[in-house]
Each structure stands twice: as C-alpha cells, then as structure tokens.
Amino acid sequence: MGDGPHIRRASFFRWPLFAAVCLIPLLVGCDGAQLTFGGFIEQLILGLILGSVYALIALGYTMVYGVIKLINFAHGDIYMLGAFIGYYMLRITIRWLHFTGGVSLIWCWVISVLVSVVVCAVIAVVMERLAYRPLRGSSRIAALITAVGVSFLLENAGLIVFGPNPKSYEPKSLEIYQVEMATDPSFADARRIEVMDAAQRVFPASRFRRESWVRVRLVAKDGTSDWSPVLHVPVEQQRGFTEGDLPPPAEAGVTPIPSLGYSRKASGGRETVVVNWERGRIEDIEMRPVFSDAQGQQLAIMLPFKTAQDTNVRVPVFNIVIVVVTLLLLWALNQLINRSMFGISMRALSFDGDAAKLMGVNTDKVIAQTFAVGGACAAVAGNMVGIYNQAIEPLMGILPGIKAFVAAVVGGIGSIPGAAAGGMIMGISEALVKGNIPAQYSALSDALAFAILIAVLLFRPSGIFGSAVKEKV
Secondary structure, eight states: OOOOHHHHHHHTTHHHHHHHHHHHHHHHOSTTOOOOHHHHHHHHHHHHHHHHHHHHHHHHHHHHHHHHOOOOTTHHHHHHHHHHHHHHHHHHHIIIIIHHHOOOHHHHHHHHHHHHHHHHHHHHHHHIIIIIGGGTTSOHHHHHHHHHHHHHHHHHHHHHHHOSSOEEOOSOBOOEEEEEEESSTTOTTOEEEEEESOSEEEEEGGGGSSOEEEEEEEEETTEEOOOOOOEEEOSSOSEEEOOSOOOOOOTTOOOOOOOEEEEEEEETTEEEEEEEEOOOOGGGGBOOOSSBOTTSOBOEEEEEEEOTTSOEEEEEHHHHHHHHHHHHHHHHHHHHHHHSHHHHHHHHHHHOHHHHHHTTOOHHHHHHHHHHHHHHHHHHHHHHHHHHHTEEOTTTTHHHHHHHHHHHHHHOTTOHHHHHHHHHHHHHHHHHHHHHSOGGGTTHHHHHHHHHHHHHHHHOTTOSSOOOOOOOO
16 A cells, blocks of 8 residues: 555655754854854764764664664663773783883773673673573563563663662772781781772681681872781681781882771671771872873873854864774674675575575574674774763663664664764754753753654654565465
C-alpha cells in the first residue's frame, strides 16, 4: 500500500523542520550576548568533540543491531568500564614506566588505552556468550529485557567495585606508598603491597592474628623516601600509633612518612584493621597533564578568530586528537567491513543468517567479533572522555549511551556512516544549544536529542542513511 497524499504532503516539510530543530539555538542567542564568529567556532569544535564520542559509542549499537537485530543497552556501560580500566592502567603505567623509565606521559596514556581496549573487547565477548547467545532463538523482547538487565548489572557492579564517588584526574599528582607487614621486627618475612592515592588501607583482621609490625615509605618521581617509624600491632590492643623519632630525609629530598596508626573495627560481622599514615610532600611528585609542555601548560593551538571576550579561540591539542582518532577509527571500520572476509561474513549474516551458515560462515565467531569491535570502540571513547573531563564515575555511561543510541537511530541503525553522521548531528546540536541559551536552561540540550529523534522518526523512520525494508506478511 502506498503512502497517502497527506503523508506525501507532510514529508515535504521534513528537512526544513529537521534543520529548524538543529539551528534554532543559533537564532535565539544567549541572554542578549553578542554572537561572534569566534564563539561559533568554539561551539562547533565542542560539538565535534561530543559528536566524536557519540559516534564511537553508536558504532557498537549499529554493528550489533546490523548483525543480530539486538539493541545492546549495556553498551554504554562498556564505555564506562573502558574509562575506569584506562584510569587505573594510566596510574600503573605512570608508576612503572614514567617514574622509573622516563617514558613520556603520552605513551603511558596510549598504553593504558590499548590495555583498556583489549579488556573491554573481552568483556563484550563474554557478555555476548553468557547473556545473549542463549537467547538468540528467543523473541526480540526477551533479548531486549536481558540487555537492560545486563546494563543494570554492570552499573551496580561499577558502584560496588569503584565506589560511588567520581575518580578525578585532579590534582595532577600520583602518590604511591609501599606498605610492608611482618611478624618479625627485622621484617625478614615482610609482605609488601602498593597503595595509590590513599593515606590508609583496610586489611582483613586475619592478617593480624599474630603480633605484627608495619612500616610505610613513599615512592615518588624524584626518588624513594626512607621507611617510616615502625608501627607495632599487638593482638590484644584495639588501636595504636608509631612512637619514635622522625627518620632523616632521604638524599633525593623526598619527605618520609612521619607517623602511622591502626585501629581494629567490626562492622556487619566482619572484622578489619585500618592502617593509616600521614602523607608525604605532594609537591615532590606533582604530575603534569598528559598533553602538556615541559612547564605543565596544556598544549593548545590559537586560532585567529575573536570570541565575545575579544580573545583568540584556543583549541587544546587533545581536542584535535579526539576528532582525528574518531575519523581514523571510522575509516578503519569502513575498510574492515567492506574489504575484509570478516566484513563480508558480517554483511552476509546481516542479510540472511541461515544462508550465511549454509555458505560456511561461522556465525557465532562473527557475532563475537562484532561485539569485540564495538566494545573496543566504546573503550576508546571512555578513555578520551576521561582525559577530556578529568573525571569519571560509575554511572557515566547512562546518558551518553542513550544519546549514542539516538544517534544510531537518527543516522540509520545498521549503517556505519549513519552512526558517524548521527553522532555528529547530536554533538553539534547539543553544543549549539548549550552555547546559545541561558545557563539555567542548559538541560534542554539533553531534550534536543530526543526532539531530533522524534523529527527523524516522523518523516524518515529508517534514519538518514537507512533504507526502508518491506516485509511480506
């Protein structure tokens, strides 16, 4: 049955309406503030950054849907896991490569991103194997509900493992303490652990069933301090602290730990021993931003455009890195899908799964590889957002995940170019809204995502790059 005449008449207005939804923020202005070309360039660059992140996350949605027609709502939480894995790996690489080997901070970040990519790809494959593959022959609603359940599982697991508080890249310092525990005051049988960015550590009480001794020292970029005064932990006492003179400063000038203390606690039937200490001198181990010069100033490029404050537009180098990395990944994925056996197998599976099996395609392997590629892209996005925002938290994947899903639908879910275009449309529109309306209404930038989705679904339900599929009934 063809479209009715009223549908055809309404479709004439689809592109003007779509353009109006995206460009109204430019026409409204912000509290009467002067709209300059430089200000527009700033908003456009911000939009490209947001669009790059949404595009990378949307790739996971669109690839999985294109292969098995599943909306993987847990994909935004893979993005969150990628950010946290990269955050902790960055601390480790700085500790073992930058401090001791003098490796550049940028290379430390690159290594942490690569590790995060591999781990998130594995997590995505495991998620597909355990949660989605058993339901492959079931109804779509069963798989959809499972995806929502997996999303809640990952979010709450993140709250338990990483804690509810945001992890901040500021202040740019990395404190590393080596804690030794022994049952002999000579520390002949000492067990050593490392604690990062904390001035205390909670141990199970079972580690202190015998009379014990504890000492701590600071490991810094400029050297390692002497051991702190020794803390005696007898079995029968509930709390205590070190006694003795402060050790002399090390030759490297790193201040040693002046004192330690401990306290035994019981909560919920679980007994613990909390060991805490005073911090070392932070200025000895102050960290520079990853993308900065020798003076610790963020690397940036000045453009010859004036903002409303009559200053040149300043573009941090890392912002350019985000856009360039996104473009390279989009190009690589396009080549992978169109010029490799994996891409041919994936497109065959998307077109007709049963026929692909008859032609010798290992469908389970192709689906697992698709999840892995999507998880890897989400990990890259999470790491870049972590450095860009200088903070991450366990629920950071919810809203970007929803917006990326909207971007995939706007561009035409199942289409790689569509995911890229949809992400850029979402990001640029959001940046224009935030930059051109009063601050108290900035939350409308989130509502714009769904306004764009509604406009597209009204006049082009298959998305910008999508194609309508007719099914016989």
